Amino acid sequence: MNKPSPIWHPFTQHGLQQEIIPVERAEGAYLYTQDGRRIIDAISSWWVVTHGHCHPKIVEAVRAQAGRLDQVIFAGFTHDPAERLAEKLLTFAPDSLSHVFFSDSGSTAVEVALKMAIGYWAQTGKARRKVLALEGGYHGDTFGAMSAGSRSVYSRMYEPYLFEVTHLPFPAAGQEGKTLEALDAFLKAHGAETAAFIFEPLVLGAGGMLFYTPEVLARMAELCRNHGVLLIADEVMTGFGRTGTMFACEQAGLAPDLMCLSKGLTGGFLPMGATLATEAIYRAFYHTDRAKMFFHSTSFTGNPLSCAAALASLEIWEEEPVMDKIAAITQAHKAAAARFMVRGDFENTRVLGCILALDIREATPGYLSEIQPFLYKTMLARGVLLRPLGNTVYILPPYCVTANDLDTIYECIDFALDRLGHERRKQAV
Ligand SMILES: Cc1ncc(COP(=O)(O)O)c(C=O)c1O
Structure with missing residues (x-):
């Protein structure tokens, strides 16, 4: 027997002896494993x-x-790659943003944004301490990010240590009115004490790939604006084309005060976070008093290799027809979604940009749904890496994915669902 590895993997229950697959190399949309498999x-x-x-x-x-x-x-x-990256990043970002603070991950980008928003009010002498967020939201696994996120299986154990955040009901299709009413009522009562509203624009990712409309996002933003509440757009997942535009905020015509970026910033090549801020927020910390500087750093902030990777990635956005590739993925997803809809075992089939998500009808939905490990293993055995969020299967491929690859992925989902149906029928008799 092989010696057990000392590595403690993330989001992994080692007690279940789950297979951990050694990957040797990767290219395009493929991972190549040590034992000679190619996985999409x-x-x-x-x-x-x-x-x-x-x-x-x-x-x-x-x-x-x-x-x-x-x-x-x-x-x-400072150094040239960081300077050039900051300049270029701002040309892609909403016009409201004029300063770039680098960090290392999505969670740190969120921590920085929360600290900047809270600090902004503290520095300008106004006691605004409340934070608003969306029910079902996910912003990372550090304590500030967990506090902003919905209380869920991810953070349950740590709840007593999280700071208070008001979570608005998720504006699901047809339920937008409830969210807007709740927001309006909250702001009328507490608007003057509220520092910021943090949200994942258009898609709650880890919360189950739940979509909501640009219209309701724009309306929520407007209500917040009327009360001077700062808008923190967490584009860690949605940024860099995932929803069909460079940033999801664009679809709602939003000009956020703070924007959190990571994941696709370096093309996914090296870790990096960035928090983009307005001139007003930057100015709140700009002083001759050293005690008023922004007290935050991580050791690798602005790492030159990450900056170089991010700069190259943004140049690819300028040089290659990336948006056309995303549009082609959207089209393929829409056709596949129409086919999936015909199956009786899916509900809420949805497509936005390069994301296709489907909920499998299931008695115990949610992240710990019993069908997740079965689906994950079945699809991996067919050479496709899909990691359902509980009973939600979703596809979010790199933009170089081919039409053939997409067909293989869709077929693989059909196959896994057929197998699941078969297993369920076997258990029923
Ligand atoms: C919307 C959002 N914010 C923040 C994070 C945290 O990013 P990281 O895992 O890089 O810390 C994630 C991660 O999935 C995310 O989806």
Whole structure:
């Protein structure tokens, strides 16, 4: 027997002896395992890979950067890749944003945004401490991010340690009125004490790939604006094309005060977070008093290799027809969704940008749904990496995925569902 690995993997119950697959290399939409299998990465390795694994332009940019400057303290120092990246990133971002604060992950980008929003009010002498968020939202696994996120199986154990956040009912189709009423009532009572509203624009990702409309997002933003509440757009998942536009905020014509980015920022090549802020927020910390600076850093903030990867990735957005690829994926998804809808075992089949999501009819829905491990294993055995969120199967592929790959992914879902039906019938007799 092989010696057990000392590695403690994320979101993994090691007690179930789940297979951990050694991957040797990756290219485009594929992972190649040590035992010679080729797996289609249909979820972009946790939603990070945009243009494809090991895109040659990003590989080359990182290689070149590695020989020049590996890492440098980012307080009191700067470097060309960071300067160029910040400039370029702002050309893609909503016009309201003018400053870039680098960090290492989605969670840190969220922590920074929350600290900037709360700090903004503290620095300007107004006691606004309340935070609004959406029921079902997910913003990461650090304590601030967990506090902003919905109370769920992800954070239950830590609930006593989370700070208070008011979660608005999710604006599901047909239920938007309830959300707007709840927001309106909250703001009338507490608007002047509310620091910020943090939201995943258009899609709650880890909450189950739940979509809501740009119209209701725009209306929520307007209500918040009327009460001076800062808007924090968490585009960690939705950013970089996932919803069919560069940022989901664009579809609601939104000008957020803070925007959190990570995952696709480097094309999924290296870890990096960025929090984009308005001039007003930057100015609230701009002072001759050192005690008023923004007290936040992580050691690798602004890492030159990550900056080089992100810069190369943004250049790919400029040079290659990335939006056309996304549009083609959307079209393929729509046709597949229409076919899936005919099956009786799915409900709520939905497509937005390059995301296709389907809920499987199930007696125990939710993240710990019993069917999840069965589906995951069945699809992986067919050479497709799909990691259902409980009974929700979704596809979120890198943009280099081919029409053939997509057909293989759709067929694989059909196959897994047929097998599930078969298993259920067997258990019923
Ligand atoms: C919307 C959103 N925000 C924040 C995060 C946290 O990002 P990270 O895992 O890089 O810390 C995630 C991760 O899935 C996310 O989907």
